[in-house]
Amino acid sequence: MIRILILIGFTFIFMHLHATGDISKYINMKYSWISFCTIFVLWFLTIAELIFYMIGPKKHDDDCSCGCAHNHQESKWKRRAWYPIYILPVLTVLFLPVATLDSNIVEAKGFHFPIYDKKDPYSSHQFLQPDTSSFYGEEAYDQMIHRDLKKFSKEDNINLEDEEFLNTMETIYRYPGEFSGKTISFKGFMYQTKELKKNQYFLFRFGIIHCIADSGVFGMLIEFPDDAAFKNDDWATVTGEVSTMYYQPFKKTIPVLKVTKMKREQTPKDPYVYRNNQ
Amino acid sequence: MNSSLLQMNTILISILIEALPFVLLGVIISGIIQIFVTDEMMARVIPKNKIGAVLLASVIGALFPACECGIVPITRRLMAKGVPLYAAIPFMLTGPIINPVVLFSTFVAFGNDWKIVLYRAGVAFIVSLLVGLILSFQFKTPQTKREVHLRTSPKKMSAKLSEATRHTIDEFFSVGKFLIIGGLIAAGMQTFVKTSTLFSLGQGDVSSNAVMMGLAYVLSLCSSADAFIASSFRSTFTDSAIVSFLVFGPMFDIKNTLMMLSQFKTKFVFTLLAYVFILVLIVSILIVH
Numbered sequence: 001m002i003r004i005l006i007l008i009g010f011t012f013i014f015m016h017l018h019a020t021g022d023i024s025k026y027i028n029m030k031y032s033w034i035s036f037c038t039i040f041v042l043w044f045l046t047i048a049e050l051i052f053y054m055i056g057p058k059k060h061d062d063d064c065s066c067g068c069a070h071n072h073q074e075s076k077w078k079r080r081a082w083y084p085i086y087i088l089p090v091l092t093v094l095f096l097p098v099a100t101l102d103s104n105i106v107e108a109k110g111f112h113f114p115i116y117d118k119k120d121p122y123s124s125h126q127f128l129q130p131d132t133s134s135f136y137g138e139e140a141y142d143q144m145i146h147r148d149l150k151k152f153s154k155e156d157n158i159n160l161e162d163e164e165f166l167n168t169m170e171t172i173y174r175y176p177g178e179f180s181g182k183t184i185s186f187k188g189f190m191y192q193t194k195e196l197k198k199n200q201y202f203l204f205r206f207g208i209i210h211c212i213a214d215s216g217v218f219g220m221l222i223e224f225p226d227d228a229a230f231k232n233d234d235w236a237t238v239t240g241e242v243s244t245m246y247y248q249p250f251k252k253t254i255p256v257l258k259v260t261k262m263k264r265e266q267t268p269k270d271p272y273v274y275r276n277n278q
Numbered sequence: 279m280n281s282s283l284l285q286m287n288t289i290l291i292s293i294l295i296e297a298l299p300f301v302l303l304g305v306i307i308s309g310i311i312q313i314f315v316t317d318e319m320m321a322r323v324i325p326k327n328k329i330g331a332v333l334l335a336s337v338i339g340a341l342f343p344a345c346e347c348g349i350v351p352i353t354r355r356l357m358a359k360g361v362p363l364y365a366a367i368p369f370m371l372t373g374p375i376i377n378p379v380v381l382f383s384t385f386v387a388f389g390n391d392w393k394i395v396l397y398r399a400g401v402a403f404i405v406s407l408l409v410g411l412i413l414s415f416q417f418k419t420p421q422t423k424r425e426v427h428l429r430t431s432p433k434k435m436s437a438k439l440s441e442a443t444r445h446t447i448d449e450f451f452s453v454g455k456f457l458i459i460g461g462l463i464a465a466g467m468q469t470f471v472k473t474s475t476l477f478s479l480g481q482g483d484v485s486s487n488a489v490m491m492g493l494a495y496v497l498s499l500c501s502s503a504d505a506f507i508a509s510s511f512r513s514t515f516t517d518s519a520i521v522s523f524l525v526f527g528p529m530f531d532i533k534n535t536l537m538m539l540s541q542f543k544t545k546f547v548f549t550l551l552a553y554v555f556i557l558v559l560i561v562s563i564l565i566v567h
Contacts, residue, residue, distance in 0.1 A: 006451075007447075014295075017295070026291055026295050027296060031386070037299065038302060041306070082455045086458065089294055098288055099281060099284035099288040100288075102285075104469070105468070108471065211293065
């Protein structure tokens with residue numbers, strides 16, 4: 001009986017997340033069809049379990065035809081002891097608010113980020129560079145970067161929309177020279193570390209590859225002409241000129257945006273940026 | 279409520295949403311196979327030659343989609359029908375790793391990239407071959423605890439389908455709890471453990487692989503879902519360590535060790551655990567860069 005309820009619960013949360021659109025707060029919508037199909041599979045299993053429940057106890061318990069040892073080893077009560085585990089996620093989806101990843105997670109995940117640079121395997125400071133090359137075949141990746149580079153290097157003013165945020169950031173880090181002197185604007189949340197000066201912040205977005213469990217922070221160092229008072233997780237759109245500077249904690253020259261214009265923003269409805277092209 | 283806890287919960291749910299479809303696919307295929315493919319078919323094709331048997335068993339395991347929890351009793355029953363230990367074990371080791379469902383979920387979890395998929399399959403295959411060869415020289419007896427009685431499948435099609443569905447649901451409930459607990463641990467680590475702490479546990483080439491293998495053992499993830507957990511560790515660990523996680527986890531974890539202990543002699547299970555651990559460690563370090 002409780003199995004039926006658990007299956008109904010799982011079916012319901014998948015339907016609920018699709019119906020309310022909250023699913024986009026958990027996964028990259030490029031893969032939403034997979035979880036959509038799951039609704040039908042779960043419905044089928046729910047109905048099947050309901051039928052099995054109604055026709056009575058399993059008749060194969062005595063002739064041992066299912067081939068799975070757990071049925072015979074685990075007593076009924078031992079199995080039941082596990083059921084609360086299944087109910088937990090159903091309840092938390094329904095009754096707890098969806099949290100947004102913020103500077104807390106940057107703090108925990110942040111400072112040792114993907115070591116994808118083959119030439120320098122011991123550098124652990126590439127969290128600024130959205131190097132997604134390992135997510136692609138190398139050829140496809142090069143093609144993508146070159147296409148982006150061609151597109152962006154023609155323009156003098158680049159406005160990073162959410163859809164192209166990850167691509168553009170990646171291109172900028174890959175070819176900072178090509179972007180030097182260009183004006184760029186983008187939106188993100190503030191993050192400051194103690195190594196930074198009072199007029200310097202990181203402006204970050206969480207980039208999602210598949211689901212928020214595989215997210216990482218992507219963004220750029222920004223520098224205001226004067227000291228600025230932001231708290232971590234304050235949202236803003238900044239416009240400025242791309243330059244580079246040597247950043248001691250990373251022991252590396254990184255792009256920096258010299259801010260000329262700044263506008264504070266509300267936390268956007270969709271705070272994440274997604275990798276959505278191949 | 280503490281915002282970190284909410285974030286941890288959100289990460290857990292996202293892991294479940296991503297992984298559950300693949301777990302369902304796994305248990306459905308496993309349900310169908312277990313009812314429609316008979317053990318006799320498998321036993322008939324095993325050759326007399328030891329090396330040939332080890333090789334063929336690894337290949338059959340590779341073609342046979344089963345979760346690591348479903349495959350232990352199948353292996354045990356194959357042995358009761360005359361399949362030697364050195365052939366049954368490679369079958370048990372490759373079965374949960376090299377199969378379409380697991381490899382496809384690995385492909386999706388690692389951003390439509392074949393590299394990790396190939397490494398995972400390759401390392402798993404090599405390790406299972408080596409284990410099979412060692413066993414063929416070391417053990418002459420089956421190492422099983424007791425004889426099992428042979429089973430009969432229902433004859434009628436409708437009965438078979440209903441058995442397959444029953445099995446699917448049973449498998450879902452036996453596997454699901456490990457997915458949820460594993461997701462919870464992974465989400466907790468992402469939220470509360472600074473990655474710098476993880477690094478200090480395993481910084482070197484060997485120790486980071488060992489840390490990931492230990493993690494795979496403790497998490498006890500279903501092999502069709504573990505790729506999603508592994509990919510979330512990708513920003514912290516090298517590809518080699520990730521592959522050792524993906525290969526060792528399905529071969530040995532808390533839940534299937536318990537199942538093996540119920541079927542095989544205790545000393546044998548721990549000998550096998552030691553072989554698999556050492557071989558996965560060595561092969562993953564040598565092959566994956």
